[in-house]
Amino acid sequence: MVDRLVTAIAEMREEEALAITRELLGAGTPPTQILDDCRAAMEIVGQRFEQGKYFIPELILAGEMLKAISDLVKPHIKQEAEVKKLGKVVLGTVRGDIHDIGKNIVGFMLDANGFEVYDLGIDVPPEAFVEKVREVQPQVVALSGFLTLSYDSMKETVEALKAAGLRDRVKIMVGGGTVDEKVCTYAGADAFGADAMAAVTLARQWTR
């Protein structure tokens, strides 16, 4: 029964996934079970992405399906179940850059894989990262940038964290656009991730 929902999501059958969710809710299936199915499906989606079978469109559609399903499920949840998170990630597109498609996919994949994600949005100044890191004390800071101007903004953000005495308490990953290992070294970050699943893998390593 529930396998059907996992399969529908993992196979990118949107309408079917929503129909099954409605059916399950109508039959009195506990909402937590449906959300567990979503997580199981996202495991498969993530694996297929890593294997090069799925790509950005599949991640975007999976995000759409999960949002629609959680909207359907929400009214049936009496009290928010405490879900143990793997760790906290402060995420944002660095100063001067307003691109957010890559950053949003990274945020969604981290969230779907059990991380508490604090998304600061786009054009985020170093001070805002510092402030959020001080407030929520994450294990991970994820800096996104599409344009070449982001290299310097990443560097400034890392330096600001250093100046605030917070650098040693977090691991910092960078990614997006033309960002690579070279930029990671230049910015003084800890690692570069090529895609959203690389971000998940890094975050997992760093929160173990």
Next chain:
Amino acid sequence: MNEEWSRLTPAQKLEARFSEWSSAPGVQFATPEAERAYHERTQMFRDATQLKKPVRVPIALNVGIFPYAYAGVTVQDVMYDYEKLGLAFKKFNQDFTTDSLSTCIFGAPGKVFDILDYKLYRWPGHGVSPTSSYQCVEDEYMRADEYDQFIADPSNYFLRVYLPRIFGALQPWSMLPPLTDILELPFVGASLIPVGLPPVQEAFRKYLEAGQAALEWIQAAGAIDGWSTANLGLPPLWAGISKAPFDTLGDTLRGTRAIMLDKFRQPAKLLAALDRILPLAIEMGVRWATNQHGVFAFIPLHKGADGFMSDEDFRTFYWPTLKGLILGLVNEGVVPWLFVEGGYNQRLDVIADRDIPAGTTVWIFDRTDMKEVKKRFTGWACFGGNVPASLLQAGTPEDVRNYVRRLIDDVAGDGGFILANGAVLDHARPENVRAMIDASREYGVYR
């Protein structure tokens, strides 16, 4: 194009365009040296395109906003002050003389955008810092349920739906009737009624004002580029411009997220829209190339890169209309200059398509393995690249030198190669750009 032109074969058309380009129509060279350099340079690009060995590896840069900071002005300055635009580009072309003109026309006219209240981008002084490049604000400017309307008549859709959305000043155009209403005498008066409405009149006034501002800009920009060509012998490379239909729809109409979802939710309409765009894309590339007396049509590739979709989706949604565009341009003797952004490692077997005649296209790569490119492209298409933006900004001149040397050693030996930067220069270090140019001169000579 006249009847005589239509009787030429694609190869003859290409020959005619190369001849016209190398004859530098309308250019009064300042010195015989400049004129000689111009001819040598056009010959180098011609040889590379046609898979021969030029005298040396030609170098072409996509400079972005690099020239401004280098000249000590901001991006915001040059968008409004064309003297500063000229100062920056003349200085750049003089100090970093490559083998082609680095044109100033991408340093776009801020006044035009201001007058029209352009919503699709943020530019210096309008949402991004004075030293930043313009940046796109992604959104669904074309909505999911508007495919039928778009497919039925793209021009009508642009006039009455899309342009009113992306330009605040043209919002009243949404009140206009389709131009195709104007059929016979009794229809004329009725069709013109909305044009008389005060907001529509105001929108047209803004449109005329923007046109005037655009003309002022192009007169200044044309003179700047003309100076660099006449004095430095730098040939303008990109006469035409066009886009892969999937990018046309995905970049600024539907947006990245939405077009990816359309692929699942309404694939047939997506494909029909791409087919509808194709002839428009070909016509745009050919028309510009002809008007500008050039050979190459610049085509930046965006949403087909590795990771953006599966191989199957690439073959289904991205490639057919890009291939159609390439063939359409080649058929008219225009050489597509494909600026292949991101990685294309998974796509090489698809794009090295032998339906495209040998020696008629140029492919500039970024994060693609150039040895793999060479395996597939030698004897078929000119390729180039791929000095990384990260290296040019975060590396040292020595790193850049070594990279260029290795690249030339690895892939340039048989000719048909152009040295270029992989992504736009923007924030590169000047000494690294210099190292790239010097290395190309030192290691790129064919014996």
